[in-house]
Amino acid sequence: MHIDILTLFPEMFEGVLNASILKRAQERNAFSYQTTNFREYTLNKHNKVDDYPYGGGAGLVLSPQPIFDAVEAVKGKTDTPPRVVLMCPQGEPYNQRKAEDFSYEEHLIIICGHYEGFDERIRQELVTDEVSIGDYVLTGGELGAMVVVDSVVRLLPGVLGNESSAPRDSFSSGLLEHPHYTRPAEFRGAQVPDVLLSGNHAKIDEWRHYQSLKRTYERRPDLLLNRALSDKEKAWIQAWKDEE
Template identity: 60%
Template sequence: MRFDVLTLFPEMFHGFLSHSIMGKAKEKGLIEANLINFRQFSDSKHNTVDDTPYGGGGGMVLRPQPIFDAVDHLLENVAEKPPIIMMTPQGEPFSQEKAEELSIYPHLVLLCGHYEGFDERIRQHLVTHEISMGDYVLTGGELPAMIIMDSVSRLLPDVLGNPMSHVDDSFSTGLLEYPHYTKPSEYRGLKVPDILLSGHHANIDKWRREQALLRTWERRPDLLKSSNLTEEDRKFLRLLEADQD
């Protein structure tokens, strides 16, 4: 996976790309991250990338020229145009499903904004996707870009030590993830559920599924509407609802 990140602050990514899973994936050559300061593509005398908005108003707007030229340079010898993703609070809410969709591409271009936002011509004629991290506004697109890089990278083959690690993650199955426990089996009088110590894998799988359903029902019942539920799942949920009544 190749990430091209257009940003005014490439130094923000150095620590992120040097440690933990991302650092190891980069060392192994599983991901490539190119940090491009699009200020260097500015055609103005003072390398400015923003200007006052037409029609008045507060803040400054990113000019189209540096960003269009930066993308043209990046894709000059690229046979197939990759997704060009704008970080914006006006975009599609990011989700695990979106991360899985993006993970099939070998190349992503991430566009990090600042100031009041982007000239609309960038949105209309350059980008292919607009992504939001939620209903709030950040000072720039760098943190959202890192989130996308992290969530997409961990889905790639060999990035995680255990290839099954992400299979049961929250949202991957449409449900929140079941609880996890590790050694010791008792700590400060708090015991691990007996079922997990039983060695009976079928019963453990059933318990984990029910716990995922329970946690989702308690915390994110909205997810149950779009989850792929079995008849056993629905029966368990009906019991939860009956107990509540």
């Protein structure tokens, strides 16, 4: 996978994308990235990339020309057309399913905005996906783009040390992840559940599924609204309701 990031502040990405798992992913040739300052593509004699909105209003709007030219300049780096992702508060809420969807692509182009917003023609003509990482407003799209890159790259083959790690993550199964324990078996009076020490993998798997469902029921019941529950899951949930 290759990821192009269009931003006015490319220096923001250096520390995040060149450390830890993302650094190792590049060393293993799982992905590559390039930041492009789209200010370099403006034809404005004052080097501006924004202007006042037609019709009046507060703030400045990013102009279409430099972003169109920057996207066209970074296209064609793979055999397949890129997904062009716009980071913006009005976009589709970002989640694990979207990260998995992006992870199958060969080329992502991520556009980070600033100021009041984008000229609408950028959305209409360039963009394939609009993404928001939450119901709040940031000073720019850079932090959101980092979140997208991290969540996508960790799903690529060979990036995580244990290939079974990603499918067990919270949200990958539609449920929150079960509790984890490690050595020692007793710490300050708190014990590791006996089932995890039993060596019975069938019972361990059932315990983990039970705990995962219970944690989801207690913390994120909205995730269960459209889930096709098994008879066993329905019985567990009914028992928790009865206890309440």
